[in-house]
Amino acid sequence: MRILLIGANGQIGWELIRKCTDYDIDIIALNHQELDITDPAAVRNVIFHTEISLVINTAAYTAVDRAEAEPRIVFAVNRDGPGYLASCCSEIDIPLIHISTDYVFDGRKTTPYIETDVLSPLGIYGKSKAEGEIEIAKRLKKYIILRTAWLYGIHGTNFVKTMLHLGRKQDVIRVVSDQYGCPTYAADAAETILNIMTEIIKGRDDAWGLYHYCGEGVVSWHGFAEAVFELARKYDSFEVKKVINIPTDEYFTPAKRPAYSVLDCTLINQKFGIRPRPWRDSLAEMLARRARLNASCRER
Template sequence: MTHYTNKKMRIIVIGSKGQLGWELCRRGKQHGFNIIARDLPIFDITDRNAIRKTITESNASLVINASAYTAVDKAESEAETAFAVNRDGPACLALSCAENRLPLIHISTDYVFDGRKQYPYLESDPVSPLGVYGNSKASGEEEVRKTLTEHIILRTSWLYGVHGSNFLKTMLRVGKENETLRVVDDQHGCPTYAADLAEAILSIANHLGKKGVEPWGTYHFCGKGKTTWHGFTEKIVELARPHISLKVKRIEPVTTAEYPTPARRPANSVLDCSSLANTFDITPLPWENSLSRAIDALLTKGTI
């Protein structure tokens, strides 16, 4: 476990009810940080006055933006809402942080890339989003960069956890109900456990609290190793079956073309995390190991 030195650091967590925000609040408190949790209905990231009031009156040391509009397919028909949450909200956050001389950690996504690259994406690779969701997140990144020098943009991918709705929980649910699952097998990425991402963010926060440390910029964090949605599903079923009753007998691979969705997804969204390791000494765990821990946590909670 990381040793945290900035026990009295006050951190505002925006999006505290989401799967990542929930982990940040829970683990932040466990590590001794003073967590200020903000989310709907009391706090709305599209409300500029609420943002300014929260940041100005908080006496915080750091702001973490874990909120986002993440309904990838729905975003295609709700572009205005997606951009309000993913672009305009971060823009106002960055401005308020600049006015109050606070650093910001902003969470972004692998969907800022088009997936045409054959190798893992570097932070320096040009963004080229395929849909509204990716475009809104890429725009949010740019707003943060141009407004606030003291920022960390942390891109992640294929996020899942024990809290909220996600792919892991969906596959466990449909695996109980169906003998056959048809899952896309030509999109490659890195499953990321929200608990691991939260620990990485809190470790970064700890670094930022030290004098003379200014590693501002964009970084990547995701589970180590790559797979497909089909491979991810196979591992979920393999790890969960000894503990719960699953009806599923076959997991059939299908192509993206065979499973059309309103939003296009990148065929490759594997992220290179070496820059984060070099700067903050944070190295992701193998995604299979983290998935096993996540399933154990769900079993402990009695939610599967």
């Protein structure tokens, strides 16, 4: 069984490459330089000329604030690219697993979002991801779209690593406390993708569609930051003495973000038996793994 992974150098892509050694699959992993999904000819060439049974797309334009200033490229990557992938997969009748985001919602709900809730993104990034979902669903039957949220991991840029970096330099950090979501460890998301992929490979043909998957539990960015320092102090020393909570309107960002983007993960549990772990447990695991990796780098 050979699969194609696109976006291999992203947070989830990096974890997928490491985890797939535990699964009996041959993976062709391409990074941005090796395949640009905004180039339809390149997409066709790779999909039609590589013997593959399934495509996983983790490539995306993910810089939420920068996206506001360059919508053309954002829509090319997050809407058109997935559309090209879906068309090619449809032509040769292979499935596509694709990742989307909680930012397709406006955050006005006060209870967790379900898969069929109305899309109403607040910014260019969320709008482009929402349109990417629509392009896939229009062109392909055999797709899985996994909407996830607040991703962090060992590899790449993310909120946890930014906090760890700031915490070493500053004694006070101000973090927004009126936006709520579900932190999701990229390694957990990768494992979920591989579990779904395994079902598909075994012949599961009744579960195509869209699913929510994120860490279990709800927290604000402020609460998330406090947990990062609480758990990371076991491995590191920090300058930070206080994490101050501030409202969104005291922290200007070019893109508006949903105040509440909690995803309901009931459906993925019903269809695949996948149950997300509490976000704090995953965060603790990520920080411990990071400390081990840093220690082994220092020893070399």
